[in-house]
Amino acid sequence: MLEKLKQDVCKANLDLVKYGLVIFTWGNVSAIDRESGLVVIKPSGVEYDNMTDDQMVVLDLEGNIVEGNLRPSSDTPTHLELYKAFPEIGGIVHTHSTYATAWSQAGMDLPIVGTTHADYFAGDIPCTRDMTEKEVTGGAYEKETGTVIIEKFAEINPMHIPGVLVKNHAPFTWGKDAHDAVHNSVVLEQIAKMAFVAQSVNPNMSMNPLLTTKHFERKHGANAYYGQK
Numbered sequence: 001m002l003e004k005l006k007q008d009v010c011k012a013n014l015d016l017v018k019y020g021l022v023i024f025t026w027g028n029v030s031a032i033d034r035e036s037g038l039v040v041i042k043p044s045g046v047e048y049d050n051m052t053d054d055q056m057v058v059l060d061l062e063g064n065i066v067e068g069n070l071r072p073s074s075d076t077p078t079h080l081e082l083y084k085a086f087p088e089i090g091g092i093v094h095t096h097s098t099y100a101t102a103w104s105q106a107g108m109d110l111p112i113v114g115t116t117h118a119d120y121f122a123g124d125i126p127c128t129r130d131m132t133e134k135e136v137t138g139g140a141y142e143k144e145t146g147t148v149i150i151e152k153f154a155e156i157n158p159m160h161i162p163g164v165l166v167k168n169h170a171p172f173t174w175g176k177d178a179h180d181a182v183h184n185s186v187v188l189e190q191i192a193k194m195a196f197v198a199q200s201v202n203p204n205m206s207m208n209p210l211l212t213t214k215h216f217e218r219k220h221g222a223n224a225y226y227g228q229k
């Protein structure tokens with residue numbers, strides 16, 4: 001079932017290793033088939049070295065396992081909440097990549113201070129609020145992680161800012177498919193690193209909003225002209 005999607009999701013997970021975004025089992029990628037409403041995600045705690053397509057787990061949006069012998073990623077409920085809230089997205093990535101995670105741990109939005117950032121994210125990348133005791137200990141921690149992310153995007157278009165920093169935890173990114181979500185995760189790590197260095201040089205750094213709009217629009221706007229037709 002969903003063989004092509006399982007291949008794509010497995011490859012996307014392995015790409016996290018290729019791009020240096022995960023060590024051990026510290027991350028996960030999923031993708032959704034919107035027609036059937038089924039989600040494919042990597043199994044929990046399985047080393048990337050040994051990961052194969054047929055280990056991918058297929059679930060419905062309520063978290064019922066439809067196919068697979070292994071337990072799905074522990075972060076599956078977060079992914080499911082995001083798929084339900086953001087109908088335009090087709091893939092999700094979670095990593096503990098160093099610089100993006102450091103900003104998450106600092107509890108700070110990642111400020112937009114360069115065109116590299118604006119080419120992919122049309123503004124600051126928000127950091128979520130502290131989770132309440134009930135959200136952490138009430139039995140639905142991973143689902144509630146999704147809730148605090150969605151809350152943060154009440155007034156943000158998730159296709160304009162395809163990522164978030166979960167406070168004291170780590171980043172999630174998304175995209176039109178698993179590959180696109182991985183791409184955004186790689187970019188997020190790089191811009192988090194660049195912003196860290198820039199801030200150490202100038203703590204009062206800023207960016208002209210016109211430049212932000214120009215760079216985001218030329219790649220993603222209605223009249224985008226970056227790249228080939």
Ligand SMILES: O=C(CO)[C@@H](O)[C@@H](O)COP(=O)(O)O
Binds near residue numbers: 026045072073
């Ligand atoms: O966030 C964490 C751990 O803090 C998890 O995302 C990470 O270890 C990956 O877990 P899974 O192997 O996907 O269950």
